[in-house]
Amino acid sequence: MKKLINAPEAVLDEALAGIAAAHPELKVDAENKVIARADGTRTGKVALISGGGSGHEPLHGGFVGLGMLDAACPGEVFTSPVPGQMLSAAQAVNGGAGVLFIVKNYTGDVLNFQMAAELAAEEGITVETVLVDDDVAVQDSTWTAGRRGTGATVFVEKIAGALAEKGADLAGVAEMGKRVNAASRSFAVALTSCTTPASGKPGFDLPEDEMEVGVGIHGEPGRAREKLRPAKEIVATALDAILADQPLAAGDETIVLVNGLGGTPLIELYVVFNEVAAALADKGIVIARNLVGNYVTSLDMAGVSITVCKADADMLSLWDAPVNTPALRWGA
Amino acid sequence: MNGDSVDTDLARTWVQAIAAAVDKHKDHLTQLDSAIGDADHGVNMKRGFSAVTTALADYKPDTVGAVLVKTGTTLISSVGGASGPLYGGAFRAMGKALDAPTADTQQFATALAAGLESVQKLGAAAPGDKTMIDAYAPALAAFQQHVGAGADFAAAALAAADAAEEGMRATTPMQARKGRASYLGARSIGHQDPGATSTALIFRALAEVVATR
Numbered sequence: 001m002k003k004l005i006n007a008p009e010a011v012l013d014e015a016l017a018g019i020a021a022a023h024p025e026l027k028v029d030a031e032n033k034v035i036a037r038a039d040g041t042r043t044g045k046v047a048l049i050s051g052g053g054s055g056h057e058p059l060h061g062g063f064v065g066l067g068m069l070d071a072a073c074p075g076e077v078f079t080s081p082v083p084g085q086m087l088s089a090a091q092a093v094n095g096g097a098g099v100l101f102i103v104k105n106y107t108g109d110v111l112n113f114q115m116a117a118e119l120a121a122e123e124g125i126t127v128e129t130v131l132v133d134d135d136v137a138v139q140d141s142t143w144t145a146g147r148r149g150t151g152a153t154v155f156v157e158k159i160a161g162a163l164a165e166k167g168a169d170l171a172g173v174a175e176m177g178k179r180v181n182a183a184s185r186s187f188a189v190a191l192t193s194c195t196t197p198a199s200g201k202p203g204f205d206l207p208e209d210e211m212e213v214g215v216g217i218h219g220e221p222g223r224a225r226e227k228l229r230p231a232k233e234i235v236a237t238a239l240d241a242i243l244a245d246q247p248l249a250a251g252d253e254t255i256v257l258v259n260g261l262g263g264t265p266l267i268e269l270y271v272v273f274n275e276v277a278a279a280l281a282d283k284g285i286v287i288a289r290n291l292v293g294n295y296v297t298s299l300d301m302a303g304v305s306i307t308v309c310k311a312d313a314d315m316l317s318l319w320d321a322p323v324n325t326p327a328l329r330w331g332a
Numbered sequence: 333m334n335g336d337s338v339d340t341d342l343a344r345t346w347v348q349a350i351a352a353a354v355d356k357h358k359d360h361l362t363q364l365d366s367a368i369g370d371a372d373h374g375v376n377m378k379r380g381f382s383a384v385t386t387a388l389a390d391y392k393p394d395t396v397g398a399v400l401v402k403t404g405t406t407l408i409s410s411v412g413g414a415s416g417p418l419y420g421g422a423f424r425a426m427g428k429a430l431d432a433p434t435a436d437t438q439q440f441a442t443a444l445a446a447g448l449e450s451v452q453k454l455g456a457a458a459p460g461d462k463t464m465i466d467a468y469a470p471a472l473a474a475f476q477q478h479v480g481a482g483a484d485f486a487a488a489a490l491a492a493a494d495a496a497e498e499g500m501r502a503t504t505p506m507q508a509r510k511g512r513a514s515y516l517g518a519r520s521i522g523h524q525d526p527g528a529t530s531t532a533l534i535f536r537a538l539a540e541v542v543a544t545r
Contacts, residue, residue, distance in 0.1 A: 053412075076379075078370045079412040107511045108413035111454060115408065115417055137515075144514035199362055199371045216515060218370040223517060 001200040008197035012054055012076055019061055023326050026064055032088035033081065035061040036071040041095035046164040046173045047071070049089045050102040050157060052109050053078040055196065055299045056217055059153060062327030068161035069102075069325075070095075077196050077299070078218050080108035086116035090125050098126035098170035102156055102177060104149025105133035106216075128170050130177035132156055134186045134307065136245045137214030137223055148216040151257045151307030152184035154295050155319075158328065162321035180315060185246045187238035188305035190215040190222065192263060194298050213237065217261070217298050217305075231268070235275035238306045243283075248310060250284025255319060257290070257307040262297035264304060269293065272304050280308075289319050295327065336485050337434045342545060343399040344388055349537035351381035357533060364526040368513035372413065373526040380411035380419070396435045400427030400443075414511055415527065418451050418464065425450035437479045437488055444472050444492075455510060462508040462520065464527035471496035471535045486542045493539035496532040503528045 005011050012033070019035060020028035027038040041047045050060040051073030060072035070093040075081035090099045099120065103113045110131070117127045132149030139147075160177035168176070190212040193202035206212055206225075211234070215222035248254065258273040260266070273292045280287055288311060296305065311319070322331035338346075354361070354377045362374030387406045393399045404423030408416050429443040448468050457463040474495035478488035503525035508514045513525070 075412045076372070076376070079372050079376055080414075080416075082409050082412050082416055084409045107455070108416070111414055111417035112412065139517075143509050144517075145510055145512070148515065196371055198375045199366060201366075203366050203371050216512075218512070223515065223519075 001195050001197070003195070003197060005197055008200070011197050012074065015054070016074070026061070026326070029088065029092070033085050034071055034073055034089045034092060035064050036089065036093055037065055041070050041093045043095050044097050045095045045167065046097045046170045047090070047093040047095055047099045048102060048157065048161050048164055048173070049073065049086065049093065049099055050153070051075065051081045051086060051089070051113075052104050052106070053080055053218070055194075056297050058294070058327030059296045060157070063154070063157050063325050065323070065325030066332055067165050067321055067323035067325070068157050068328065077198060080106065080112045083112050083116040083119055086113060087119045087123070090116070090120045090127065091123065094125050098128065100160065100164070100170060100173050100177065101127060101129040102153065102160070103129055103131050104153055105131050105146050106148060107145050109149075126170060128174035130156060130160065130174055130181060132181050134181060134184045135188070135216060136185050136241050137187055138216075150188065150217050151186045151259050151296050151305050152181055152309065154257060154291070154328075155184055155255060155307070155309050156180045158323060159315050159318045162318035162323070165321065176314075176318070180309060183246075183311065183315070184307055184309040185242040186305055186307040187241045188215045188217070188222070188261065188303060189213050189234050189238065190261060190298075190301055190303035191228065192300075192302040194262065194301035196299065211303075215298075215303065217296055231271050232275050234304075235272055235279060235306070239276065239279050239308075242306065242308050246308070246310060248283070248285045248308075251286065253286045253288040253311050253316065254280070255289045255309040255311045255315070256280070256287045257295065257305075258292045259296050259305045259307065260294040261301040261303040261305065262294060263300045263302035266293065269304060272306070276306060288316055337436045338396055338440055338485070339434045340393045340396055340399055342541065343396045344393075345541045345545075346538050347381075347384055347388060347399065347403050349541050350534050351385045353533040353537050354378055354381045354530065357529075361526050361530055364524055364529055367523040368508065368516055368520050369526060370512060373415065373530065376411050376413050376415055377530055380407045380416065383407075383410040395431055395433055397427040397430035397432070397443075400424070400430065403427070414455070415530070418455055418527075421450040421454050422447035437485050440485070441472075441476050441479050441488075444475055448472050457510040460506060461510045462503045462506040462513060462525045462528075463510050464525070464531040466503045466506070466525065467496040467499040467528040467531035467535070470499040471531070486539070489535070489539040489542045493532070493535040496535040500524065500528040500532040
């Protein structure tokens with residue numbers, strides 16, 4: 001393992017201290033491990049809280065700020081946070097209009113947020129939850145834990161966050177989050193495994209000429225291992241899976257995320273985006289907005305995920321609304 | 333304390349023995365988890381049970397249940413992942429069923445059943461899904477069967493530990509249907525489940541502390 005760390009067990013605490021030092025616009029509660037906006041939540045505004053294992057930066061702490069999250073709860077690396085963290089976050093940022101939990105569909109995240117929602121309700125805080133499960137690589141059936149939540153999390157946080165900023169009520173913000181999730185599909189391919197600081201070695205071995213198809217956002221292997229192919233063919237595989245699940249017609253408008261998993265240079269992500277743009281253009285599908293970069297990473301994993309959201313006019317308008325966070329900023 | 337009951341000291345010794353076992357086997361748990369999960373089970377369990385050891389150090393419980401509730405609450409607030417709520421909820425459920433200074437084998441069997449019920453309710457998994465339930469359910473059944481046949485605590489706990497380990501080994505050929513391993517589909521076959529493995533450690537620890545008191 002070759003990492004810029006001091007000690008594996010100190011990584012999260014020291015990274016949080018670094019975030020606090022780098023971003024005075026954020027308030028980091030080191031004890032409870034909560035990252036919140038320094039200026040707090042406006043009274044009457046619905047508060048958005050998300051969280052999950054660390055190692056996916058900028059998710060979620062990098063999306064705390066105007067127009068997106070009010071707070072983020074980072075767990076240990078690839079381990080969901082604990083209910084006490086989310087409760088502390090809810091108490092810290094509740095503006096009186098209730099709290100929306102944005103939860104990626106991983107068993108640990110779901111169980112811990114569920115417990116936190118019960119604890120918050122006991123404290124008199126109204127909580128709604130949006131479960132993000134956009135990953136089409138996983139069969140949504142009784143035979144698995146259900147689809148994983150991946151890249152669409154950024155879309156849900158941005159669009160629901162913008163609606164909350166406009167003053168919508170909790171039910172409305174939650175409904176929009178669910179709509180964005182329902183309209184989004186993702187697919188990912190890994191070229192290497194990643195190495196968690198605690199284990200010190202790659203989560204799986206992947207030969208130089210092979211790729212792992214259909215990975216989530218952790219070190220966990222995907223659904224199949226195949227020979228590495230050119231970007232054009234990888235994109236075709238991903239888009240086939242996405243469009244088989246969410247058919248899009250000519251003229252449909254989309255928001256597309258081409259997301260690096262942490263170990264892939266931007267030049268390769270642009271190669272991928274070029275293929276995505278060409279493939280969708282062939283079908284007459286419009287990329288109305290896009291993001292290309294590292295937004296939902298898996299530590300040092302090389303690879304890419306592609307997320308396509310079939311966006312309506314409301315979503316596009318909310319997408320364009322001002323946002324001011326460490327990792328996403330425009331119009332503000 | 334007679335030979336056929338559990339008191340607060342024994343409950344504490346049990347939990348400390350689990351902590352020692354988890355520490356000893358943490359690399360093995362992580363290695364099993366890296367095959368079909370995300371390689372953090374050993375680390376998470378160690379963090380949780382270290383916190384439990386600290387929490388119990390100066391704790392003066394009145395009941396057996398209080399030890400276990402404290403254990404569960406500490407696990408929930410320190411483990412994270414799915415294991416935190418599942419194990420934490422199980423220990424809390426066991427503890428709530430033992431609201432007395434001592435517990436006999438029959439009461440302990442009832443508590444173990446409450447723990448399993450909590451896991452099943454929260455995780456929505458069934459036997460055969462390749463989870464901790466595949467070790468827990470046979471362990472409980474063996475414990476109940478031995479208690480029903482008039483066995484003493486040590487014999488029942490030993491039977492439970494053996495059954496848990498057998499259940500743990502039986503997860504190897506299963507295809508995972510819950511948790512992160514489920515995403516692997518058929519590729520999860522051939523790997524022993526880390527959760528079933530840590531559950532087997534918990535029952536083995538019980539058998540050992542009861543046998544050596």
